[in-house]
Amino acid sequence: MLKNIRNIPRYLIGSGALASVPSLLDARRAAARPGGAVFIIDAYFRDSARLSALGIQPDDPVRFVETEHEPTTDGVDALLADLRAQGHDAPCAIVGMGGGTTLDTAKAIANLFTNPGKSEQYQGWDLVQAAGIYKIGIPTISGTGAESSRTCVLTNYRTGLKLGMNSDFTLYDQLVLDPDLTGTVERNQYFYTGMDTYIHCIESLSGRYRSPVADALSHQALALCRQVFLEGDMMALENRQRLMTASYLGGCAIASSFVGVIHPMSAGLSVVAGTHHCVGNCITMLVMDEFYPEAVAEFRRMAEVQGVTIPAGVGARASDEDLQRMATAASLHEKPLSNALGDGWRTLLTPERMQSLFRRM
Ligand code: NAD
Ligand code: ZN
Numbered sequence: 039m040l041k042n043i044r045n046i047p048r049y050l051i052g053s054g055a056l057a058s059v060p061s062l063l064d065a066r067r068a069a070a071r072p073g074g075a076v077f078i079i080d081a082y083f084r085d086s087a088r089l090s091a092l093g094i095q096p097d098d099p100v101r102f103v104e105t106e107h108e109p110t111t112d113g114v115d116a117l118l119a120d121l122r123a124q125g126h127d128a129p130c131a132i133v134g135m136g137g138g139t140t141l142d143t144a145k146a147i148a149n150l151f152t153n154p155g156k157s158e159q160y161q162g163w164d165l166v167q168a169a170g171i172y173k174i175g176i177p178t179i180s181g182t183g184a185e186s187s188r189t190c191v192l193t194n195y196r197t198g199l200k201l202g203m204n205s206d207f208t209l210y211d212q213l214v215l216d217p218d219l220t221g222t223v224e225r226n227q228y229f230y231t232g233m234d235t236y237i238h239c240i241e242s243l244s245g246r247y248r249s250p251v252a253d254a255l256s257h258q259a260l261a262l263c264r265q266v267f268l269e270g271d272m273m274a275l276e277n278r279q280r281l282m283t284a285s286y287l288g289g290c291a292i293a294s295s296f297v298g299v300i301h302p303m304s305a306g307l308s309v310v311a312g313t314h315h316c317v318g319n320c321i322t323m324l325v326m327d328e329f330y331p332e333a334v335a336e337f338r339r340m341a342e343v344q345g346v347t348i349p350a351g352v353g354a355r356a357s358d359e360d361l362q363r364m365a366t367a368a369s370l371h372e373k374p375l376s377n378a379l380g381d382g383w384r385t386l387l388t389p390e391r392m393q394s395l396f397r398r399m
Contacts, residue, residue, distance in 0.1 A: 043251070044206045045290045046186050049213035051282070053275065056216045059133070059174065060093025066131040066172055067095075073129040074098040076121060076171075078144040080105060080136025080178060088219065092133065099126050103140040108314060111157040111194040114146045121147070132173040134210075137231065138182035138315070141175050142190035145208050148173040149190075157203070158194050166205035175210035178219040180281040181231035181316060183238065183289025185213050191315075198367075200305060215286060217278040228273060229346040230316040232281050233337070235288035236263040237319050240333040241298030242291060245377035252295035259284040259291065267340035298378030299329045299387070302371035303395065306364035311352050320348045325398045329378065353399030365392035 050058055063075050074097045081102040083089060094100060099121055107113075121129075129151065134144025146157055148170035153160065160166050177185045184190070188209050189202030202208070220228070239256035242248075262284035266277045304318035313321065320337075327334050341348060356364070369375070369392070375383045 041249075041294055043293050044188070044209060045293065046210055046213055046286075048211065049215055049286070051213075051215035051279075051286075053216065053218050053279070055214050056088065056091045056176065056219065059091065059176070059214055062174060062212060062214070063093055063131055063133070069130065073126060075131040075133055076126060076129045076147070077101070077133045077135070078103060078117075078140060078147060079133075080140040082222075083135065083178070092135075099124060099129075103136060103143050105137065105139045107312075108139055108308075109143045109146065109190070109192050111161070111192050111196075114143060114150070114157045114192060117143065118147055118150050127151075129171055132171050133176065134173065135176040135178060137177070137179040138184040138191075141177060141182075141184040142192070142202070144173060144175070145170075145184075145190035145210070146192060146203060149203055149205070149207055157192055158197070158199075160203040160205070161192060161194060161199060161201040163204045164206075166203055166207045168207070170207050172211050174212045174214060176214045176216070176219070177282065177285065179223045179228065179231050180220055180278070180285040181234040181288075183235060183285050183292055185210060185215070186286045186289030187292045189292075198309065200309060213286070215282050217275060217282050220278045220282065221273065221275070223273075225273065225344070226346050227316075229267075229341065229344055230314075230320050232263070232266065232272070232285075233320055233323070233340075234316045235259055235281070235284045236267075236333075236337070236340075237300050237323065238288050238292060238295075238297060239263070240330060241300055241374070241378065242295035244330060245296050245298055245374075246380065247296050247377050249294035252291040252293075255287045255291035256295065259287040262287075264336075268343055272344050296377040297374045299375065300326060302368040302374055303392070305371060306366075306368035306392075306396065307352060307399070309367040310360050310364045311356065313352060317349065321350075321352060321399050324348060325395050350399075353396040356396065361393040361396050362389070364396045365389045368392055
């Protein structure tokens with residue numbers, strides 16, 4: 039069945055774009071909603087001079103997001119309850135500024151202000167009923183595509199489900215893409231998160247379910263990744279702008295494409311060992327020679343050119359029981375696995391084969 043795709047309506051991109059946030063908000067402050075703007079910001083920026091560019095007003099609530107753990111349904115529900123308890127029932131805008139963790143938290147909050155109940159009710163596809171609060175996304179690290187995708191990934195520890203609110207309402211209304219912001223990211227982290235774009239695109243271009251626009255976006259995003267990671271310093275300003283562009287394109291492509299073997303395996307690591315999404319993908323990538331031989335060779339070259347190390351030993355340290363749980367968790371991702379390996383994927387990627395791959399990580 040054909041999907042009716044929606045992408046981000048508006049974005050500003052370029053060095054210095056952050057300075058336009060106050061004027062974007064002025065228009066919202068003057069409009070019908072009486073409440074202030076809610077700022078959801080990566081805790082890294084708690085004492086940063088960057089915040090002065092945002093035009094934060096005295097009555098605007100500012101909440102800092104710790105990124106040690108990826109967003110959870112409970113965490114998002116608690117944040118919303120806290121904002122409501124402080125009298126913020128009808129904000130005129132939500133501003134999310136940070137990496138995927140923060141951008142996803144802000145997206146979830148914006149949906150929950152206008153849709154009753156708890157976040158877990160909306161984990162799935164097209165369950166959000168009403169448009170959320172107008173929201174502005176400001177990525178400060180590039181690669182997940184969370185800025186331009188139609189989901190916000192939340193872990194629900196009660197159900198064991200790591201699943202987003204996949205909805206057109208989850209898309210940001212406005213992006214501010216300012217490559218000045220990504221200059222302070224730690225180098226390894228910059229690589230791991232950047233590689234999420236590369237890996238999404240490799241997986242979707244190798245899959246069975248395809249869309250002509252997603253293919254075109256993925257090809258362009260890959261070309262940009264190759265420039266960033268194979269030529270010169272990945273963190274030079276022009277490469278930061280390229281990676282920001284690649285991440286944006288990759289996020290748009292996710293709306294009409296599927297991942298493959300790497301993301302499910304990475305999710306297995308995440309659920310059992312708590313490994314974060316992007317580093318988990320990189321760890322997985324190193325044992326994917328049988329599935330994506332050329333991409334794995336290129337990935338290794340990129341890491342070498344940039345002098346980046348990928349952590350080793352998470353699988354080797356795991357007990358047999360944990361390896362089994364990892365394989366079980368990975369097997370839940372049927373759609374991407376059949377996208378990569380066909381309907382008979384279970385006979386190709388048996389639990390034993392999965393466990394032996396996890397053991398090598
Ligand atoms: P993150 O948001 O956890 O940030 C990684 C680290 O970088 C954090 O320590 C953060 O404080 C730091 N950081 C961010 N910007 C910085 C800056 N400018 N200077 C210095 N430090 C900075 O990581 P991420 O890799 O961007 O996001 C991972 C999350 O994204 C996961 O929760 C994953 O599930 C989610 N995700 C979402 C989508 C989607 O489509 N919504 C897609 C892929 C992944
Ligand atoms: Zn990803």
